[in-house]
Amino acid sequence: MTRVEQFEQIRRDHAREGLSIRELAKRHGVHRRAVRQALESAIPPPKRAPESRPAPKLGAYRAIVDEILRVDRDAPRKQRHTARRIWQRLVEEYGAEVSERQVCRYVHEKRRELGDVGEVFVPLISDAGIEAEVDWGQATVRLRGEEVVVHLFQMRACFSGAGFVMAFREETQQAFWGGTSALWNGMAGCLT
Numbered sequence: 001m002t003r004v005e006q007f008e009q010i011r012r013d014h015a016r017e018g019l020s021i022r023e024l025a026k027r028h029g030v031h032r033r034a035v036r037q038a039l040e041s042a043i044p045p046p047k048r049a050p051e052s053r054p055a056p057k058l059g060a061y062r063a064i065v066d067e068i069l070r071v072d073r074d075a076p077r078k079q080r081h082t083a084r085r086i087w088q089r090l091v092e093e094y095g096a097e098v099s100e101r102q103v104c105r106y107v108h109e110k111r112r113e114l115g116d117v118g119e120v121f122v123p124l125i126s127d128a129g130i131e132a133e134v135d136w137g138q139a140t141v142r143l144r145g146e147e148v149v150v151h152l153f154q155m156r157a158c159f160s161g162a163g164f165v166m167a168f169r170e171e172t173q174q175a176f177w178g179g180t181s182a183l184w185n186g187m188a189g190c191l192t
Helices: 003-017 021-028 032-040 062-072 083-094 100-114 173-191
Strands: 132-143 146-157 163-168
Touching (some): 003 032, 083 100
Antiparallel strands (some): 132 146, 146 163
């Protein structure tokens, strides 16, 4: 639900039921200040951008980190400093009393400014009918009035995400091949 929709619901509940600010805040799970804002205007106020706080302990060492990163741009990729190594050097060589996390954040921001950090992802693309994920599970079913544990052959196609489940009395290799052949025979019938 968007903030505009939430403001609309708050205004509607107030108009229809005459609920108090406290009751509206409780019902909608928001602060009373948000309820007052909703009653004043149907349009939520813009979010304030967070103020950047200075990092006084890191401030004195930013020039050193910048220089390390500048020199690293000319070095072979495998020989460049990691953010952790930069932090270790600051502590060992300069006696810095700064957190590793703060150095990592600064290095990441600086590398992004320099254009050294790109988006990294592995595309999960499969061709139709080529890849699938298979697993076994168990279920208790009522068969001819008696509870029986059956083994479920479960397969999900990576391309479409379509699932297939078939029950067997035993979890064997023969059952596995029976499940895959039943799946492919069924799919062949659907395709023709």
